[in-house]
Amino acid sequence: WSSVTPSVATVNATTGVVTGVSTGNATIVYTVTNSCGTASSSKMIAVSVAGNPGTISGASNICNGSSATLTRSGGSNGGIWSSSNTSVATVSNSGQVTGISAGTAIISYTITTGCGLSSATKTITVGQSPIVSASNITVPTDPNACSAKVTLGSNVTLSGSPTDVDYRIGIFPFFSFPIPATQTFYRGTTPVLVIASNSCGSTARIFLVTVEDNQPPVITCKPNATKTTPNTKYSVHGKEFDPIASDGCGVAS
Numbered sequence: 469w470s471s472v473t474p475s476v477a478t479v480n481a482t483t484g485v486v487t488g489v490s491t492g493n494a495t496i497v498y499t500v501t502n503s504c505g506t507a508s509s510s511k512m513i514a515v516s517v518a519g520n521p522g523t524i525s526g527a528s529n530i531c532n533g534s535s536a537t538l539t540r541s542g543g544s545n546g547g548i549w550s551s552s553n554t555s556v557a558t559v560s561n562s563g564q565v566t567g568i569s570a571g572t573a574i575i576s577y578t579i580t581t582g583c584g585l586s587s588a589t590k591t592i593t594v595g596q597s598p599i600v601s602a603s604n605i606t607v608p609t610d611p612n613a614c615s616a617k618v619t620l621g622s623n624v625t626l627s628g629s630p631t632d633v634d635y636r637i638g639i640f641p642f643f644s645f646p647i648p649a650t651q652t653f654y655r656g657t658t659p660v661l662v663i664a665s666n667s668c669g670s671t672a673r674i675f676l677v678t679v680e681d682n683q684p685p686v687i688t689c690k691p692n693a694t695k696t697t698p699n700t701k702y703s704v705h706g707k708e709f710d711p712i713a714s715d716g717c718g719v720a721s
Contacts, residue, residue, distance in 0.1 A: 470497050477515050488515040519579030520544050521588040530557070531668035532567040532596045539563065540577055543588070547579040557592050567594035570628070598628040598664035602675040608682045614717035615654045616679045620662070623675060630664035637661070655679045655717055685715040 469479045471486075477494035479486045486496055492515055499508040522543025527536040540563065549559045556571035565575055571594055578587040603623045607616045620635055635651070637660055638644030644661065657678045664671050689711045695702050 470499065471495070472497060472510075477513050486513055488513075491515055491517050514582075516582045518583040519547075519581040519586040521547055521577050521579045521586050524563075524575070524577060524588045524590040526563075526565075526590065528591065529593045529595060529667075530565060530567045532569055532594055534668075535564050535566045537562065537564045538575060538590060540588070543577075544579050547577045550576050550578065552576070556594050565592055567592075570594055570596045595666065595668045596628050597669035598626055598630040598666055598671045600662060600664045600671045600673045601625045602662055602673045604676040604678065606678045606680065608680055609655060609716060611683065612716045614681065615652050617650060617652050618677055618679075619650045620660065620677075621649055624662050624673075626664050628664075628666065628668075628671075630666050632665045634663045634665075635660055636663065653677050653679050655681050681715075681717045683716065685713045688712045688714070 469481050469484045471477055471479045472495035473492070474489070474494075476490055476492040477486050477488050477496065479496050484496075484498070486494075494513045494515060495510050496513055497508050497510045499506060501507075520543040522540045524538050524540055526538035530536050538559075549561060549563055551557050551559045551565075552574040553571065554568070554573075556569055557565050557567055557573040557575070559565045559575050563575075563577070573592050573594070574589050575592055576587045576589045578585055601624070605618060605620075605623050607618055610616050621633075624633075626633065635647050635649060636644040637647055637658060647660075657676050659674050660677055661672055661674050690709055697703075
C-alpha cells in the first residue's frame with residue numbers, strides 16, 4: 469500500500485489503514501509485483517475536517533419562567549441547538565434558553581459533517597422561587613399572663629433553597645412590620661405573614677397564631693376572723709369578707 473499524496477492522507481503499507489492528514493483528495497494505491505511484472509489498483513479518498521462547534525458562553529443559572537441567550541464564539545455555522553432535558557430547560561434555534569422547572573440540563577450546539585458529530589456544551593441550572601406552606605398555631609397563655617411567647621418556624625415547610633425567611637404582622641406590604649422568630653403574642657388570634665426569598669423571587673403565606681386563656685382565675689379568701697359586737701348581729705363593713713380573685717388576663721366579674 470502507498471499514498472500518492474501523503475500530505476493529505478497516509479496509508480499503512482501492510483494493513484491498508486488510511487489516516488487523514490489535511491483537507492483534500494488523496495490517491496491510495498495497492499501494488500502487486502511478481503515474475504510477470506507489476507500491477508496496481510488505486511482509489512481516491514476525500515479527506516474532510518471534523519466540524520468545529522466553537523465554544524458556548526452565557527449564564528449558567530436561570531429561573532423557571534425566565535430566559536437567557538447563550539452566545540457562541542468561533543467554529544462553524546449551521547449547527548443545531550438542543551437540550552438534554554426539555555422538562556427542565558428548552559433552547560431555541562438562536563440559543564435562547566428558557567427555564568421550565570428546577571433542575572439541571574445540558575445545552576448543546578452540534579455540527580454534523582462527513583466526519584461525524586462535533587458538539588459544544590454548557591450546563592444550565594434552573595432555579596425556582598421558594599415553595600412555602602404554613603400551618604396555624606394554637607397555644608395557651610403563659611402562666612399568670614395574658615400572652616404567650618411563641619417560636620415560629622416548626623409550623624413552616626420550605627423548599628426551593630430560600631436564602632432569607634422573614635416573619636411580619638400587620639397589613640402587608642403597607643402597614644406591616646417584621647418580628648423575630650420568637651415573639652410574644654397576646655390573647656386572641658394574630659395573622660402572621662411568612663416570606664421566603666431567593667434569587668428567583670419571593671413567596672408569602674399567611675398563618676394564624678391563636679393564644680387561648682385556659683388558666684382559671686385564682687380565688688383567695690379572707691382569713692378567719694373573730695368579731696366582737698354588743699348585739700346579736702354584726703354589721704359587715706363594706707367588702708371586708710369578700711374574696712380576692714386574680715388572673716393574668718384580668719377578672720371579668
